[in-house]
Amino acid sequence: MENTTSTKMIYEGKTINLRVDDVELTNGNMSKREIVEHPGAVAILAITAQNDVFFVRQFRKPIEKELLEIPAGKLDEKEDPAACAVRELGEEVGMKPGTLRQIAFYYSSPGFASEKLYIYLATDLEPVDVAKPEDEILEPLKIPFNEALAMARQGRIEDGKTLIALLLAADLMEA
């Protein structure tokens, strides 16, 4: 436990807020915690009947480079994570899942951010026509599951949620 003795909101933004808390530790020491408030997000490992996985290539401004990721997106206010997964899969790769199963829940950076991630396995996919958000530029593509898994194991996937989704799905598919 860390008791908050004072809290200060530094910035309230579109996606994240930043606040700084003064805290008292259990040993009596005082410290400062810089905290990014994030609404949470979902990521979707969508696998076709031919065992291909949908990916998107997307430029990520914080790291100034393009990453290969599975479809993902932030939760809207009070949005159900499964509903968010269906929405994002439609927007990003134009697919609708017949079957959706949560395979992971985790915190991406618990040292400085509140972001929680829900990962879903989506199968029985059908095409769906959904408008894309205007401020996201994505290049969708498909990669055979075994090839994507080999990339994850060989260090060629640099996105955390995509790594976790592929490695967990490998266990499920081999089980």
Added chain:
Amino acid sequence: MENTTSTKMIYEGKTINLRVDDVELTNGNMSKREIVEHPGAVAILAITAQNDVFFVRQFRKPIEKELLEIPAGKLDEKEDPAACAVRELGEEVGMKPGTLRQIAFYYSSPGFASEKLYIYLATDLEPVDVAKPEDEILEPLKIPFNEALAMARQGRIEDGKTLIALLLAADLMEA
């Protein structure tokens, strides 16, 4: 690519900075990017000769709960990631690795943060006496590797870096 048309530093802190960039997308649209600048971090999967893994239980203020994690820590300025791993393993669980191997490099939250993570597998461990930082309160513990891996696969590990480390190490140890 996203061309930055203006950038504004909102906050410069102890661990993170926050800036907001106005960007021009490749389709000509304008957008805003809220970016958390982070120095990067390391995490260490340290396995004993008896196949036990070192963990720490640590209260994480951003999520207001305790997490079970492998030892980890932020890079000091210009610090070599492998040197940081040795330092953090000493500080957090009092061990020094005879063998250290990088098994992953990834971005934890590339949508809003620059944080990169280096994960190491540490073996041939020997006790070392190192002072602990005063603002971290950790409870170190050991869990057999197979039990920890089962926890990861069953959704009982909620820390991203710990999930990735355990799932990747499972592949290495089974290979």
